[in-house]
Amino acid sequence: MFGTIIKDIAVLAGISGILAILLVIAERFLNDYGDCRININGKRDITIKGGNNLLASLGEKEIFLPSACGGRGSCGTCKCKITEGGGPLLPTEKPFLSKAELEDSIRLACQVKVKTDVFIQIPESIFNIRKYTSTITEIIDYTYDIKGITFKLEDGEEIDFKAGQYVQLISEPYAKMKQRVSRAYSISSKPEDRNSIQLIIRLVPEGICTTWVHNYLKVGDRVNFTGPYGDFYLRDTNADIIFVAGGSGKAPIKSILEHLAVVGIERKMTYFFGARTLKDLYLTDEMKAFEKIFPDFRYEPVLSQPESGDGWQGKTGYVMPYFKDAIRDPKNTEAYLCGSPGMINAVCNALTDLGVAKEKIYYDSFG
Amino acid sequence: MKPTSKELTATQRMQPGVITLSGFLGSDTRALNEIIADDAAMLERLGHDPEELADRMEYFTRTSWSSYLDEELIEGKYKAQTDVYRGKLPCPYGHAGLYRKAITRLTNMQNGISVVWTSLNIHLIKAHCFFEGRGSAFRIEPETLVKALFE
DSSP: OHHHHHHHHHHHHHHHHHHHHHHHHHHHHTTOOOEEEEEETTTEEEEEETTSBHHHHHHHTTOOOOOSSSSSSSSOOOEEEEEEOSOSOOTTTGGGSOHHHHHTTEEETTTOBOSSOEEEEOOGGGGGOEEEEEEEEEEEEOSSSEEEEEEEESTTOOOOOOTTOEEEEEOOOBTTBOSOOEEEEEBOSOTTOTTEEEEEEEOOTTOHHHHHHHHTOOTTOEEEEEEEEOOOOOOSSSOEEEEEEEGGGHHHHHHHHHHHHHHOOOSOEEEEEEESSGGGOOSHHHHHHHHHHSSSEEEEEEESSOOGGGOOOSEESOSGGGHHHHOSOGGGEEEEEESOHHHHHHHHHHHHHTTOOGGGEEEEOOO | OOOOHHHHHHHHHTSTTTSSSSOSSTTOOSOHHHHHHHHHHHHHHHTOOHHHHHHHHHHHHHHHHHSOSSOEEETTTEEEEEEEEEEEEEOTTOOSSEEEEEEEEEEETTTTEEEEEEHHHHHHHHHHOOOOOTTSTTOOOHHHHHHHHHO
C-alpha cells in the first residue's frame, strides 16, 4: 500500500517535471517575439526584446511613465495612447479608462504586452523623468507623524523639476516586506537645489512605503526614486495667489515659496495652512519668515481644534471663512491647494462662491 | 470547502506587504472562505446583510469626509471623523478601481461603542462580506459593527 502511494507520487512528480520543462522550452521558443520597435510620438524609435509589458519595456530604456502600483494593473496611472500595435484591449484595463479615453486609443502600459512593433504617444515631459539613486543626508521630525527627508543625488547627478511636482520613491525590502513598492510624494525643496531634494512624508497607518520611511530609513541609506511627475506648479501670471494646504500638503507649497524667494515675485500671496491642533503645525517660523522676503505675503495657520493648554492665539475654525479678507479681486485670483479631497472640495466651493473661477483653482488632492 | 482559484489569488494578495503592511488576514488560521462564511452566518443571526452595513458605513464616511478637520455629529448620537492620507489601495480580489487611504472613526455615543474602518473595508464588506481576519489591523467584528451602526 505504502509502496503504491510512493510510486504514484513519483509518477505525478515526474509528469509535473516534464510539463514544467516543456513550458520552459515553449516559453523560450514559441514566445520568442524577437526584437520589437517602440515608436514614440512619431519621432523616436527604441528597440526592446519583445514579450515584456510596455511599461517595463519603456522603463528598461529609462522612459518612466507614472505608476503608483509598480505595474500590477491596480492604479490606472500608466496611461498612454497607442496608435498602432499593442493587441486588443484587456478586461483588466477597461475599468480604468473613460469612454473618451477608450475612443482615443488610450491603454494601460502595464497591461499591454509588446509582441510586435508598437506606436505610442506620450507627453514630451515624460522624457525628463529619470531614475535617480540618492543618499539620505537629513531626517527631521516635523511632527509626531510627519518627517522631512533630504535625498542627495549620487554621482554628481542633477534633477530638473518645477516647484510643485512630485517623485515616486521606491521602497526597498525590509522586515517581512519582500517586494519593492513605489509611492508618490511631493518635492518640498526648491528646484534650484539641483543635486538634492527634500520630501515631506506623513506616516500612513499600515502604509508599506511610509512605514519604511518612518521606521527603517536612516541617514546614509541609499534610496532610488523616479521623477519628476505632475502638473501642479505655479502659473506664470500676474494674478493674486491663495495657497491652501493641510498635513503633508505643505510640501509643494514650500517648494514653490522657496523657488519664488530665489526668482523674486511681486504678486499678492496669502497662504492658509489648516490643522487640528498645535501639535499638527510645523515649519511655522520658516513660513512666517517669507513675510519679510516677499513684498506682499501672509502666512495664516488656522487651528480647528486648539487644545486649552496650547495657548493658541491665532486663527481658529476652518480656513474658508478667512478667504474673503484675503481676496481683493476674485477675477484676478488663482488658488493652489494641496491636501485631502475633503479639504480640496470644501475650499473649492468656498472660493468659487467668492467668485474665483474654477479653472484658476489648481490642486493636488492626495491622488 | 475547497478554495477557488480566485480565493487563492485573493489570499495571496492579502498577505503582509502585498497591498498593506500587515495584510488582511492577521493571525487568523482559517481559510479565507471560512472567515467569510463564519462572518456571514453571524450577520444573518444578527438580522443584517453586508450591503446594508456597507451602505451605512459609506454614509458615515461620506458625511464626515465633507468636514475635513473636525468630528462630525451625525443624527444627534454619532461622532464620526475621517482622516485621508495620500494614495489609494486596490481591492485584493482584483476588482477594478482604487480606494482612498481614508480611515473613519465612528463612536455611537448612546452605547459608547467605537469602530474604525477604511474605505477599502466598506468595499470588502459590500462586495465580499469580508470583515478581515482576526488580529488584522482593520478587522471589524460584525456584532460590534452592527451595535455601533444600528443601536
